[in-house]
Amino acid sequence: MKRALIVKLGAIGDVIMTVAAVGQLHAQGYAIDWVCGPAVSGLLRCYSWINVIEADDRAVLKGSFPERVRAVGAAWKQLSATKYDLKATLYYDARWQIFTLPVRATRSLTLSHTDRNRRLLPTRPHADEFARALLGWKDTCRDVSLAPHRPDRLPPSPLPPPGARRIAMVPAGASNMVRQQTLRRWPADRYVAIARTLLERGDEVVLLGGPGDAWVREEFTELAGHPRLIDLIGKTTLPELVSTCDTCSLVLSHDTGPLHLAGLSVAPVLALFGPTDPGSFLPRRSGVRVLWGGEGFACRPCYDGQNFAPCESNGCMQSIATETVLQVMDEMLSPGLVAIEAAQ
Structure with a gap:
């Protein structure tokens, strides 16, 4: 071999x-x-x-x-x-x-x-x-992109089966060993607004992220203690995060590591992009949709593979409205849409 x-x-x-x-x-x-x-x-x-x-x-x-x-x-x-x-x-x-x-x-x-x-x-x-x-593939026309390669021996999710419709969110992330890449983040207060709306509707909300994302908990103080808000930030391994996404009806995330982990799951995913190009980084499988903020911005995308522009406004991510995200989430959660995608 x-x-x-x-x-x-x-x-x-x-x-x-x-x-x-x-x-x-x-x-x-x-x-x-x-x-x-x-x-x-x-x-x-x-x-x-x-x-x-x-x-x-x-x-x-x-x-x-x-x-x-x-x-x-x-x-x-x-x-x-x-x-x-x-x-x-x-x-x-x-x-x-x-x-x-x-x-x-x-x-x-x-x-x-x-x-x-x-x-x-x-x-x-x-x-x-x-x-x-x-x-050594030839650089010629290809009409199918590689889908994420799902692991073949995942552990079970640390969560029990959902008692209500379960939505996962990744409100922090966008960092690595070298630096924080904050320009990729959608504002945390907008994740809070989404969570508040979902909880009012009777949904279950799961917060996902790594150990370095603990700071974002302060943003959810007003919702802390809600019986349907489950905080798993820093409490799962990477494989367990994939298994947890498997139990969800939808995962909402900006461009960060857990977005790609959600791409390995079977859950529908709504990805929010701004300074990075979804053409390069979006998980290519069915059930994944993207909102790319900053339409019409001459500076989008500003990530060159190593660095971002010295931007202070983060305008591309700021331009993604909470109402727009909720509307697309509702479309993706529609039983009719799920049935159509399953048939395809």
């Missing part, structure tokens, strides 16, 4: 989009070893066909020199004895190739800003672009 080594340590969305591409490689008969960081290793272990090699990416980025040496040395110890048909370090930054320096491989691949075949072209779905680089 052919063997491939993938180096993609994080963030959550990038890893999930890469999984869709690597799944195509596995379908061609490759055994997959994957070097990743602790933040995503639990999710990747939910794919029975991925052998996870965990590396301390935080030490490499932010640790002292001895910590960096230990982290890299631990990865080398696991990798140096294996010969690969392909080793793919799916970064533009050449520094991440340090993990594969002792690895023997017939073919080596990194991303490139100058080689079109190894460059993620703007506005195109990143999952497709990763696949084009990995598999």
